[in-house]
Amino acid sequence: MLRASRCVSAVLAAVFATAASGVSAAETESCQLTDPETQRVAAVLASATSTSYRGTILVEYSGKREFVAVEESGAGGQLVLRHLNRAANAESEIRRVNALPARTPCLLGNFYSFSMDSGQTVAGRDTYRLSVRPKDTLRLGYVMDVDRATDVPLRVVTLTPEGQMIERFEFAEFKPVATIPGSASEQQIVQESSMRFSLSALPPGFRVVNSGVTPVEHWLLSDGLAAMSVYVEPRSQGVKPGEGVVVRGATLTYTKGTLEQALVTVVGEVPVTTARLVAEAVRTKEEL
Amino acid sequence: MGLDDAVKEAMSAVMDGEANSMDLARVLRAVRNEPEARQYWQRLQVASAVLKTGQAPMAVDISEAVLEAIERAPSKHRVGPLGSMAVAASVTFALVFGGQFLQNQDPGLPLATVPGVVVPIQGAAPVQASYGVGMPGTASVSNGAARLVPNPAVDNFYDRLAREHFLRFGRQHAEHSAGIQPNASIAHARVPGEKPGD
Numbered sequence: 001m002l003r004a005s006r007c008v009s010a011v012l013a014a015v016f017a018t019a020a021s022g023v024s025a026a027e028t029e030s031c032q033l034t035d036p037e038t039q040r041v042a043a044v045l046a047s048a049t050s051t052s053y054r055g056t057i058l059v060e061y062s063g064k065r066e067f068v069a070v071e072e073s074g075a076g077g078q079l080v081l082r083h084l085n086r087a088a089n090a091e092s093e094i095r096r097v098n099a100l101p102a103r104t105p106c107l108l109g110n111f112y113s114f115s116m117d118s119g120q121t122v123a124g125r126d127t128y129r130l131s132v133r134p135k136d137t138l139r140l141g142y143v144m145d146v147d148r149a150t151d152v153p154l155r156v157v158t159l160t161p162e163g164q165m166i167e168r169f170e171f172a173e174f175k176p177v178a179t180i181p182g183s184a185s186e187q188q189i190v191q192e193s194s195m196r197f198s199l200s201a202l203p204p205g206f207r208v209v210n211s212g213v214t215p216v217e218h219w220l221l222s223d224g225l226a227a228m229s230v231y232v233e234p235r236s237q238g239v240k241p242g243e244g245v246v247v248r249g250a251t252l253t254y255t256k257g258t259l260e261q262a263l264v265t266v267v268g269e270v271p272v273t274t275a276r277l278v279a280e281a282v283r284t285k286e287e288l
Numbered sequence: 289m290g291l292d293d294a295v296k297e298a299m300s301a302v303m304d305g306e307a308n309s310m311d312l313a314r315v316l317r318a319v320r321n322e323p324e325a326r327q328y329w330q331r332l333q334v335a336s337a338v339l340k341t342g343q344a345p346m347a348v349d350i351s352e353a354v355l356e357a358i359e360r361a362p363s364k365h366r367v368g369p370l371g372s373m374a375v376a377a378s379v380t381f382a383l384v385f386g387g388q389f390l391q392n393q394d395p396g397l398p399l400a401t402v403p404g405v406v407v408p409i410q411g412a413a414p415v416q417a418s419y420g421v422g423m424p425g426t427a428s429v430s431n432g433a434a435r436l437v438p439n440p441a442v443d444n445f446y447d448r449l450a451r452e453h454f455l456r457f458g459r460q461h462a463e464h465s466a467g468i469q470p471n472a473s474i475a476h477a478r479v480p481g482e483k484p485g486d
Contacts, residue, residue, distance in 0.1 A: 243446050
């Protein structure tokens with residue numbers, strides 16, 4: 001087991017090296033995944049935007065269950081779905097899927113442990129189980145039953161860092177289709193210099209993969225699996241500093257009014273500790 | 289002999305990101321010299337985690353982590369106001385992160401057993417606030433002047449604000465992050481509808 005002092009040194013180095021260069025020291029270490037794990041993880045990551053399918057998903061969290069029909073998957077940069085429990089004859093919703101920088105399984109291995117096993121039959125299809133366990137408490141864990149033919153996760157259980165289940169997705173029906181032509185929307189990267197706010201540090205493993213100013217200044221941070229959007233706007237003088245949080249399944253929304261007159265909202269699939277730390281790292285340019 | 293109230297308040301300030309240079313110096317001195325100060329910080333973290341998630345984090349000994357952070361931080365006389373904030377941030381990160389990195393280091397440990405149903409946890413209901421319930425004696429970040437006294441009015445305001453911001457920003461977050469999620473459909477399936485309860 002690592003000694004605390006070594007761990008802290010690594011954390012501090014990672015935090016500030018990330019802020020300075022965008023690449024943490026921990027990420028430069030050698031790959032901690034075996035070859036089979038690397039191949040499987042890479043295949044699963046690629047399937048998110050490369051495989052088209054139709055199907056029906058069961059979404060479940062905290063006693064709430066909902067069926068969602070996927071009429072067109074996001075491989076072409078577009079997703080068409082219907083929430084079947086929200087209205088009779090619910091209309092189709094067209095959603096965008098933005099393109100993202102390529103992700104490297106080895107980098108994920110610095111912050112998650114992966115293990116593989118045989119999976120349950122899901123939607124009548126053979127799967128393998130990919131268990132993803134965070135190495136710290138700054139990110140969530142996943143247990144995925146992944147389609148052997150397409151590497152699309154068909155059953156995804158999301159767990160807290162302590163292992164408590166908070167959300168489950170499972171395909172009731174799944175049918176791969178020919179990939180629909182199109183390209184994923186490009187992420188918009190706004191130059192930091194044009195933004196009023198900035199992030200003084202990032203949690204280990206997280207990088208800025210997107211930023212923008214509409215509707216307010218924001219960044220998308222990700223470690224390759226976990227994602228959180230950070231929205232910042234000026235806090236009105238009449239609003240006292242404070243914080244609040246709501247949770248819906250794996251998605252947490254944390255809002256903090258800082259003493260620096262900023263109103264920070266973190267929306268993402270991360271523990272509240274992570275959201276809070278990021279909110280505390282928001283600075284106005286005048287502070288830096 | 290109990291921990292000095294000024295140290296407690298300074299710790300709350302560091303935790304809240306509201307520390308000034310005096311707060312920081314007081315915290316650094318206390319955690320260097322007083323085990324009780326380190327324990328108090330840990331209790332603040334636990335209280336905050338319970339308020340937020342309904343779950344207590346795993347108990348960890350953070351004493352070495354804190355001291356290491358202090359050793360690595362620039363000395364006080366060399367930092368100005370901006371530097372003080374950086375030090376405060378580094379201590380906060382170390383205090384929070386240090387212990388956490390001691391966990392889950394053994395890859396051989398089994399992942400939590402996954403039961404067949406979703407376990408309800410506090411705050412996990414659809415758009416249900418989980419903070420501001422007024423637990424006595426716990427840290428509040430809502431009032432800089434009396435940081436250990438919850439201010440339900442402000443907390444409830446921010447809970448409502450967080451709920452509104454989930455509805456306001458949730459769809460954009462889903463679009464931006466869909467390609468990162470284990471399955472791209474998941475991000476959009478999570479997005480609430482227009483009607484309450486969706």
